[in-house]
Amino acid sequence: MKEETANLGYALELTPKGNGIITIPGDAADRVIGLSAHVDTLGAMVRSINANGTIRFTPIGGYAMQTVEGEYCRIHTRDGRTYEGTVLSTKTSVHVYPDARDWKREEANMEIRIDEMVKSKEDVEKLGIAVGDFISWDPRTRIMPNGWIKSRHLDDKASVAALFGLMEWLKREGRRPPCTLKLILSTYEEVGHGSSYIPPEITELIAVDMGAMGDDLSATETDVSICAKDSTGPYDYNMTTRFIELAKRENIPYAVDIYPHYGSDASAALQAGSNIRAALIGPGVHASHGMERTHRDAIFHTAALLLAYVMEPPSEPAL
Incomplete structure (x- = not known):
């Protein structure tokens, strides 16, 4: 600007x-x-890191969770690193979870899958990702x-x-x-x-x-x-x-x-x-x-x- x-x-x-x-x-x-x-x-912030290596996030701004499901995003660490991810419901697939379609899209039922080789909370922390890091949505302009x-x-x-x-x-x-x-x-x-x-x-x-x-x-x-x-x-x-x-x-x-x-x-x-x-x-x-x-x-x-x-x-x- x-x-x-x-x-x-x-x-x-x-x-x-x-x-x-x-x-x-x-x-x-x-x-x-x-x-x-x-x-x-609108965006989000890292609320916590789950044991399986996904991120639980808290929204910034007032949007409905279903509007960001399936969205690509970026996690911005405070030391300047950036990682990509995808916003998903915690019941990710209709092939696995019989109630996936009806699962309520709310903060507690959403997570971010990180596009890195992570399987645990410790793996995510080694990337430098921490609580309070900002998350931005791909605008797809x-x-x-x-x-x-x-x-x-x-x-x-x-x-x-x-x-x-x-x-x-x-x-x-x-x-x-x-x-x-x-x-x-x-x-x-x-x-x-x-x-x-x-x-x-x-x-x-x-x-x-x-x-x-x-x-x-x-x-x-x-x-x-x-x-x-x-x-x-x-x-x-x-x-x-x-x-x-x-x-x-x-x-x-x-x-x-x-x-x-x-x-x-x-x-x-x-x-x-x-x-x-x-x-x-x-x-x-x-x-x-x-x-x-x-x-x-x-x-x-x-x-x-x-x-x-x-x-x-x-x-x-x-x-």
Whole structure:
């Protein structure tokens, strides 16, 4: 991210916990709009090492266990070594276990088979693998000629791409926003405190995160999702209204939805006591926290709606 930011002519500063902050000067230095998207992803950590040489793991982030069964992964030791493995149920085969199909996919019933010659806990420890080592999932990314993008971790890599599209447009067109912008690339969103700290000069924060799909939700994989309310409550009425108005004016496909099982960087900032107004938009993503899919149009539309907002923010918030 730092290298790509520098290529666009901006600088990325790191906070003590690793969030990246990119400042884009605007005409009004005394009004600052924040835009936050997260670069951290779902994964796991070594919980313990089993006697037979497999790993018991604990999840990082909120996903259903059946979404990672059969997934390839990497175990990252703290001394820099990496080993491959596969996530499996502890009842691995229907040819062996008569209840394998019905075996509940929960943490206690899952394990990681390591692709090394290990048969015991001691064998695994000799590899340098230990409790607390991180485990990452193979994203299996496919960017297809017809515009479909399927991968793990589109939550929230797709939104990060939209922010970089916004920066690329400003650079290419030589434009300066009317307000100063601070883009935050947060690192702990999936565990709840990604943008709990934001620079105090920010008065409006736009969380840019994926829009969920399914049940009674109306967003599609080509839309910009505008979230009116999530598990932490409603977002700022006037900011949300402004996004709807701009989407209509610019003919940007959008949907307004409610996410009862969702939180965002804006949620974290508000809960931490930030004195801000906040809104949430992002590209529609199917099968969130699983094998996700979106379309390049949704990312493009998200960047376009963000640009419409930051290049023409309302002069004063309505009461």
